[in-house]
Every structure is written in structure tokens, then in C-alpha cells.
Amino acid sequence: MAEVFGLDAYAPKQIAARVSELGVGKAKLPLLTLSLLGVLAALLYWVINLRTDGSRP
Structure with missing residues (x-):
């Protein structure tokens, strides 16, 4: 792999x-792990896109 500006170039x-x-x-992960990843993704979406006062970015 070539190094370009300190990053791997593919x-x-x-x-x-x-x-x-x-x-x-990721598709082969156990159901519990996959479910927890989904919950974390939803929480991250909520934190990023929804404000406490209900306004959107």
C-alpha cells in the first residue's frame, strides 16, 4: 500500500x-450485538440531530 500524506491509499x-x-x-454478528449497535446508532442520531428544545439543526 502506498502512503500518501500519511494516509493509506486504496x-x-x-x-x-x-x-x-x-x-x-457485521451481518454475521449475534442478534444481541447487532441490536445493541442499532440502539447506539439511534441514540447517536438523536444526539446529533435533535436538540433539547426540539429544534432541528
């Missing part, structure tokens, strides 16, 4: 392969 095919591997790995 070809589009390599990026697609990595994303696919991560997606398959």
Missing part, C-alpha cells in the same frame, strides 16, 4: 472489497 477495487468484508462480518 484503489477503488480494494475499497469495495474492504467494505464488502466489513458488511458481511
Whole structure:
């Protein structure tokens, strides 16, 4: 892998392969773990997008 400005540079095919591997790995997680990830994602969405006074960003 080539280093470009201190970051790893990947070809589009390599990026697609990595994303696919991560997606398959996440899909194979146990139901409880996957459910907790979903809850955490919903909470993160709520924290970022909803304010305590009900206004939206």
C-alpha cells in the first residue's frame, strides 16, 4: 500500500472489497450485538440531530 500524506491509499477495487468484508462480518454478528449497535446508532442520531428544545439543526 502506498502512503500518501500519511494516509493509506486504496484503489477503488480494494475499497469495495474492504467494505464488502466489513458488511458481511457485521451481518454475521449475534442478534444481541447487532441490536445493541442499532440502539447506539439511534441514540447517536438523536444526539446529533435533535436538540433539547426540539429544534432541528
